[in-house]
Amino acid sequence: MRHRIKGRQLSRTKSHRRAMLGNMATSLVEHxxxxxxxxxxxxxxxxxxxxxxxxxxxxxxxxxxAERRIKSRTASGKLFSELGPRFADRPGGYTxxxxxxxxxxxxxxxxxxxxxxx
Numbered sequence: 108m109r110h111r112i113k114g115r116q117l118s119r120t121k122s123h124r125r126a127m128l129g130n131m132a133t134s135l136v137e138h139x140x141x142x143x144x145x146x147x148x149x150x151x152x153x154x155x156x157x158x159x160x161x162x163x164x165x166x167x168x169x170x171x172x173a174e175r176r177i178k179s180r181t182a183s184g185k186l187f188s189e190l191g192p193r194f195a196d197r198p199g200g201y202t203x204x205x206x207x208x209x210x211x212x213x214x215x216x217x218x219x220x221x222x223x224x225x
Contacts, residue, residue, distance in 0.1 A: 115150050119139045128154050129176050135202075136182040136190065140221035148220040149206045155220075162191030194224065 117124055132155050135141045158176060161169040169189060177183050194201050207217040
């Protein structure tokens with residue numbers, strides 16, 4: 108039984124899952140939208156929203172905490188220079204998940220997770 112266990116395993120080990128979420132968050136920050144499965148999108152949403160909340164703070168400690176999870180220097184720069192100020196007056200809910208239907212190969216339900224415009 109999985110009582111009181113948060114999050115989805117996504118058929119991966121903890122280190123693989125953490126690396127995958129970091130890479131997906133980097134891609135989302137760089138391109139502002141990512142097409143993936145619904146389960147991965149639902150796991151990515153709180154991960155990215157925490158990073159944007161850190162970017163809203165903007166201090167050195169917040170930058171160091173965010174750079175633990177985002178591996179690209181350019182994505183980190185964009186997170187703190189563009190996305191933090193863009194969502195400065197918004198109290199959360201920076202992303203949207205749009206369902207796209209089923210994938211042709213295996214029937215997995217696909218979704219696009221994107222950052223909001225303001």
